[in-house]
Amino acid sequence: MTETANLNQIAGINPEGNFPSAARAEEKENGPSFAEMLQNAFREVNEKQHQADEMTEKFVAGEEDNLHQLMIQTQEARLSMQFATQVTNKVVDSYQEMARMQI
Amino acid sequence: MSMFSAFEISGSALTAEKQRLDLVSSNLANMNTTRTPDGGPYQRRTAVFAEKLDEARRNNPGSPLGRGDSGAQAGRGVQVNSIYADPAPPRVEYDPEHPDADEEGYVEYPNVEVSREITDLITAQRSYESSSTAVNTAKDMYLKALEIGS
Numbered sequence: 543m544t545e546t547a548n549l550n551q552i553a554g555i556n557p558e559g560n561f562p563s564a565a566r567a568e569e570k571e572n573g574p575s576f577a578e579m580l581q582n583a584f585r586e587v588n589e590k591q592h593q594a595d596e597m598t599e600k601f602v603a604g605e606e607d608n609l610h611q612l613m614i615q616t617q618e619a620r621l622s623m624q625f626a627t628q629v630t631n632k633v634v635d636s637y638q639e640m641a642r643m644q645i
Numbered sequence: 646m647s648m649f650s651a652f653e654i655s656g657s658a659l660t661a662e663k664q665r666l667d668l669v670s671s672n673l674a675n676m677n678t679t680r681t682p683d684g685g686p687y688q689r690r691t692a693v694f695a696e697k698l699d700e701a702r703r704n705n706p707g708s709p710l711g712r713g714d715s716g717a718q719a720g721r722g723v724q725v726n727s728i729y730a731d732p733a734p735p736r737v738e739y740d741p742e743h744p745d746a747d748e749e750g751y752v753e754y755p756n757v758e759v760s761r762e763i764t765d766l767i768t769a770q771r772s773y774e775s776s777s778t779a780v781n782t783a784k785d786m787y788l789k790a791l792e793i794g795s
Contacts, residue, residue, distance in 0.1 A: 610659040614652045614780060621649070621787050628791050 583629065587622045594619035650721075651783035657697055657722030658776040664725050665692050665769040669762050676757045679745040687755040688730035691765075695726035731756055 574582070594615045600606040647653065668690050678687035699721050733756040741750030 608660055608663065610663070610777070610780075611656055614656045614659075617780070617784055618649050618652055621784065621791075624788070624791055628795070632794075 580629070580633070584626060587619075587626045590615075590619040590622045649783075652780060654720070654722035655776045655779040655783065657724060659773060659780075661692070661694055661723045661725050662769050662773040662776065666766070666773070668692055668728065669766045669769060672755075672757045672762050673759070673766075675755055676759070678755055679743070679752060686735045686753045687757070689733070689755060689757045689762075690728055690730055692728050693726045694723050697721040697724045 594612075597606060597612050597615045601609070601612045606612065672689050675687040681687050697720060735753040735756050737751050737753055739750055740746055740752045743752045746752045
């Protein structure tokens with residue numbers, strides 16, 4: 543993927559972005575926009591957190607007796623969260639890199 | 646294969662080993678049980694483990710685990726397929742005072758041997774530890790992956 547293609551994807555984050563609409567149309571054809579991808583990823587992370595919460599509640603209430611499943615679920619939620627944080631950091635980094643760019 | 650398949654696989658092993666531990670505990674607890682709902686002494690119980698397969702493997706049981714084959718994946722872990730009662734003959738002891746003694750004064754005790762149960766117990770413990778180590782290693786690997794480029 544070329545650098546310009548990446549730039550077009552980042553445009554998806556900012557709905558008011560001044561990128562030409564032709565690029566937008568092109569990116570729609572290529573599948574979900576970057577913003578949608580990000581949203582889906584965060585939704586999944588959220589889902590994992592909820593699952594872990596639910597499992598903890600069940601365990602405390604005595605409905606679930608597998609401690610290891612609870613620990614694994616919690617770890618999964620934690621790792622997903624850290625992954626999402628890393629992705630966000632990278633996106634913010636690249637955004638700032640572009641904001642500093644002299645035109 | 647999801648992102649956390651290693652967790653899923655090791656988690657299934659932990660569940661299976663826990664079940665084995667439960668069975669060993671039950672065997673040890675019922676070492677001297679002479680009465681069961683089915684009549685006769687308690688019978689030693691063991692678990693039969695079976696590989697948990699994913700959809701593709703389950704539908705083609707004969708397919709080789711070759712490279713590029715749909716069955717070349719790691720599977721989905723292990724599960725307790727069935728629990729079977731050991732058909733070995735019961736331990737017979739002479740104790741005419743016992744309420745469950747037969748006419749000749751012999752009592753049938755469960756076919757549970759302590760040494761074998763303890764061995765099973767340690768095996769289950771070690772297997773549990775191995776799976777737990779696998780989970781931790783998988784976690785460390787994911788965390789290492791997150792450090793890439795930072």
